Amino acid sequence: MGLGRRDLLKLMGGGAAGLFLTPVPWRLIDGVAIRTENWPGVPDPPRGEVRTRYTTCTLCPAACGVRARSVVDQPVSLAGVAAHPTSAGVLCAAGLCGHHLPLLPSRVRQPLARRGDKFQPVPIDTVAAAVAAALEDIRNSGSAERVAVLDARPGRTASLIYRRWLGTAPNGIYLLAPSADSSASLGIDIARTGTVLSFGAPVLDGWGTPGRVLEARRSFRLIQVETRQSRTALLADGWLPIRPGTEAALALGIANVLIAEKLYDAAAARSASDFAEYAALAAEFPPQRAAELTGLPAQTIVAAARDFVGHGTAVAVAGSDPGAGPMGDGERIAIAALNVLAGSIGREGGFLPRGEAPRPPGFEEAALAPEHGIADAPDASIRVLIIDDARAAGAWCWSAIERKLARAHIVVALTGSLDGAARHADFVVPAPAYLEEVEDAPAPPDVPAAMFSLAGALLKPPPEAVDGVDFLNRMAGGGAALADVLKERVAAIHAARRGEVFHYTDGARTAVSDVKSAEDLWKALEEGGCWIDRRPAPKQEGRVTILGAAADRVLEAASGRLPADALYPLALVPYGWRGASGGAVSPIMTKLYQESDVETGGDTVELHPDTAQRYGIADRQVAIVQTRCGSCRRRVRVDDAVMPGVIQAEVGPSASGNCRPEALLDACGVAGDGTWRLARASLRRA
Amino acid sequence: MDRSYIARGLDRCATRRFLMWLLPWALLLAFGVYSAGLCLVKGLNQTNMDNRFAFGLWIFLDLTVIALGAGAFFTGFLVYILRMHELKAVINSAVVIGLVCYSGAVTVLMVDVGQPLRAWFTFWHPNVHSMLTEVTFCITCYLTVLAIEYLPLLLKNRRLRQVPSFLVFEFELHRVMYVLAGVGTFLSFFHQGSLGGLYGVLRGRPFAFREALGVWPSTFFLFVLSAAAVGPSFVLLTTWLVEKIAGHQLVERPVMQKLGRLSGVLLIVYVLLKAIDTLVWMNRTTPAEGFSPQQFYGFEPFGVWILFAEIVVFGLLPAVILLDARRRRSQAWLLTAAGFACAGVALNRFVMTIQTLALPTLPFDRFLSYWPSWQEVGTFLAVVAYGVLVYSLSYRYLILFPQERDLKAR
């Protein structure tokens, strides 16, 4: 007799019952639950010896000291170096995640050439040959077309090499990137400053050397002149919300009060050759007129003037927001003039002249092409443009650069990742990314002493990586590598026997005169260190000129940058945040602009409730910002901290696609003096 | 051809017609299972819940469904413990409804948690202080009880009766039915309560937080009471619905009215206590936590009206109607009132879950809004479809309404 259906059921019943008395079911549910700890969705952190290594941050001019916690050789976190002479143990948000940059999805690992709107790999020699050919062509044809290097990080030894090369290249011109402060010859003695009058400079938000500034914050008064209620404005002792583009008017208004009330430094004024002319100009801006232009009450301006000079050494600084591009010369001069009135130039707590790290032979100023702003280059003049590393660049309005290009042109971008300006290039050269190459960092623009830091390489660059100097050498067919020139420079510093070395490893300082050999100095700097020159004794400048030939430009700027426009009644004010407005951004930055509302994000504009209401746009709706030069779609954030009639637009990364500020910045349009920080605009619901 | 499975003396529609009725529900179920599958495979990012709306549609409806399913334990309690034998007419139906509601709710909960494979940790490493532990334990146990209570219905099936051992077993079960009912009542009492406690204990959510009576916050008892109150109403509604669909009467009218009256009595008590609780909360609990009750009702659309609707329109009103014998006799009044009562409890559960989470607690918080994703809706529709299917099958092949045969004979 065979097994019936019922029999089978019985058998299975017995089996089921038996199974429960074995480990099987229990091991299975336990094992499966534990599997959820290490299933494929969960990554494995690296294992190995944890080491501490040091380098210097080259992502922006601040040149902060960096302590890298590494597993074997891979940095897993970066931090500041305590007691560092300028960074004082501070790294900014961007610096903290710098070790991600070599690993970005947009990383460039081989030379690329543009084909239509795509890039294709090519051998590096093809790129070098193309450029060399163009140079040859200019030389032979004797045309006036220019060969230019656009340097995002001037003042480096590499910059010197570029300038020397341009000195020999046909019609070479060396251009400072719009966002870069020129290698200034004056630093600010911030620790002793009494009052800082900031015209739009993000003083507490990544300006100059953040560590040094924030450390001194308790000791100086801060008056922030800015349309937008920036982070700095929120924390300043006084906030003067002026109408967009009226900085110069306010500066002259304040000068007017200082002169009228005899609050200025007579001695300093006497040293100025054109003081009378300047005073005459200021006389045209009595508080009343300044008030009409800036939208501030007249008495506020008077009070601000008194406040400015009322608390020890006063400095006025003109700021370029990392997203908004440079400030016009007119404003710069009008603001700088206040420092002459305050007599803060060459005084303790004011602007102190500073030298530069000794240069190796062959780099005397005479042998180098001079520094120029982009505006200085004639339009449609540049045949060959080499852009060095948009890594640290603030946002660039590409049209400001494009208009300078000749009809037939070659743009070569040296960059670690395909971001920012590099995306406009014809050729992309895979430069070593941050932490991948020994570099030098010059003194930060605001530090009142010459400095020289080395950024030791913590990582190996990809095999095909080519740095700028290497690229020039390939065209010239030979030449000293950057590392060699750096060694020469270190030798020059050692030979000068000035200043001292700060060691990141233990915070100790040794006088250069006590360092045995140039090799030892190199070693000390490479394993984490910086050279600081001895502070030059403060001394008043000799004869200075305030306006120079720029009187008319100042007057123009002071009369207001934004003429009324019936069609475009609103003012468009772009702004950015340091380390994220230009090139590549670590994906961890999403914490700030996507996963929280710390940053409104590069796809938004902020409006005052009244403005929003007038245009029938509600919070979070999408609007189209229209200017004479272009338009862009953005999501609206209603915020009653915004000035009525103003559109604030963040330049930076956003959840919808990484940093792509073109549409906005091109809409802002480029003014005659090469600025794009303001525009007339109108708004409509999308 | 499935005649041999249908109890004698019951007229059921033709198989083909029955299958046509099942088809749409089966499709709905399939769609729901797909949505749930997405949530399980791709993760809860398929829902519109977020870190602030940690609970959403699912928890709200689970609470509602379980409250409505309370008819099972409460009718059982009335029949077996309080010996209201006339209610035997609906007890079977009530058991099936209970089974459907509870099993459905538990299934959705399994999708709702982020790591279903770890769900059993609650039994292995229980935190006795957590209301959720109480809920989990009681619901699982009670689900077992319901399954056992469902068994005799199943075994009474014309075909299964042919197995002699089943018959014996079924008879044995009947003798312990009283015990089961008792246990069931006890368990349900606790988890209905702890479901209320779930929110009542949230000190960090001043809108939901209630002070403790003994070890439980007042919401514990309010939930038990409200559930018991709407249980009968829901049984009443379903019975009526089945009658409409089946096209003939299933229980005698007095039974329906009895159910209505029971609901009314409990509802009026509930409304009374709820009102007192609200007053205490307004004048004592909230101020003590540094808030004023007005703040919570300052955010549109959740104004004070919601409180009024919950207590008066969907509480007091149906209670009064159900307590009025003359109105009860009118089918329309009876059903409307029952419907209102159920809606009232649903609204209460909504306020406790959704509104609580929507309200800010910190000065820089915003009032939040949330709308379920289609995956969330789909998953829940699966439960509805599953319920209809199970009930339809049970109705066709089992004897859910003992009176049906006699009523037909008349």
Place this chain on the structure above:
Amino acid sequence: MKNYRGSILFLAGFAVALAAGWIAFPKAEYERQNQPVQFSHKVHRDKGGMKCEDCHAIRDDGTFSGIPAVDKCAGCHASPMGATDEEKRMIKRYIEPNREIPWLVYARQPENVRFSHAFHVKLAKLACERCHQAHGDSDALPAFERDRVSGYSRDILGDPALLAASGHHPGMEMDDCIRCHQVRGVQDSCLACHK
């Protein structure tokens, strides 16, 4: 006979299940893998005259070096010291190309476990053998057994009952940690031993 039939069938199924669950399953649950290189602690200790700390040391920052990197091996084995093919193979495959040897670590705890050798050796003064048995005397490396379900090594996540039966119970499971901590009165929160 007839009326016993049902019960017999039931018991038969019962017995089969028990056998499968207690004998077949434990074998099937673990997949056995051999180490990439046969290694004798005994030889290195006796012939090489090495001490445990030479390879397994606690670093100054309190982390544990675990199994040494290949350059450590290269220190002595740059060229063959013995005559075994195993050694030649190792040199050819790992030392010459300077590739790390993919050792299968019996005692590797899950990623979320934080075990500090410094605590247990330096402070609590526990002997290595307490958990690792007399590993140093072993002449050959046993096969590495990975639990197919959980993916972890048998030494840290075996079935206690079965391990006890097999006599191979290194005691590196969470339960063992807890037991020992309780005995020594160490009060700990979850995150003291997890990360």
Place this chain on the structure above:
Amino acid sequence: MAAKKPARYGMVIDLDRCTGCGACMVACAIENNVPPANPEATERTGITWMRVQRLGNGRPFPDSRAVFFPILCQQCGHHTPCVAVCPQNAVEVDAATGIVDQMPQRCLGCRYCMAACPYHARYFNWWDPAWPAGMEKTLNPDVAPRMRGVVEKCNLCHGRLHRAQAKAAAEGRREITAGEYVPACVEACPAKAITFGDLADDQSEVAQLARSEGAFRLLEKLGTESKVYYRSERPWVHQAVKSGIGKEPQRG
């Protein structure tokens, strides 16, 4: 390793110094292996153990002012809302340190604790944690990455505590000294706005600051005895915090 005298680690955040730069958020994410946002993530589905909020004074331009409010797990010491609710003991308050522990491996993702937390300091893993290819090798070996479907939150960089303890042990010490253990956000803050330490030690700077004029805690009346204090000299900040909810800030 339980300390002899139990510590109560906590911090005081000076709102007048915080510049809202977000360095703390970035440092926190890197230290604790918090993944970058999934493309679909929003400010309500992302994971930010440390999160800088903006509290406005509710007045329009030009009188509007605001402070930046870093929010992290407040490490409640009493009635800890998230502990009691967890059905399977995945949350507890460490007796030795006062740190509120979250055990992702024990969590089943019911999110009851998130509903319970009035500070919204708990975050759910809505997606599998994912880094751009190759970036996993920058993860911190002292912290285990979490898996999809569980809740996580700030534990005052417990990995750093482990590190400090291990180093102490290597040197034969059972106790760590003050300053050996500092969370990433504290270390990273460029404005030095955060003071961290043992509140149980009356002499510690943090304890004194916590008692000082202008110090306060969020939702103090809930009686959660949180160990994260805030300071501000600005009266309107205290006013806004006291008035509690209801004044919805215009800012996103």
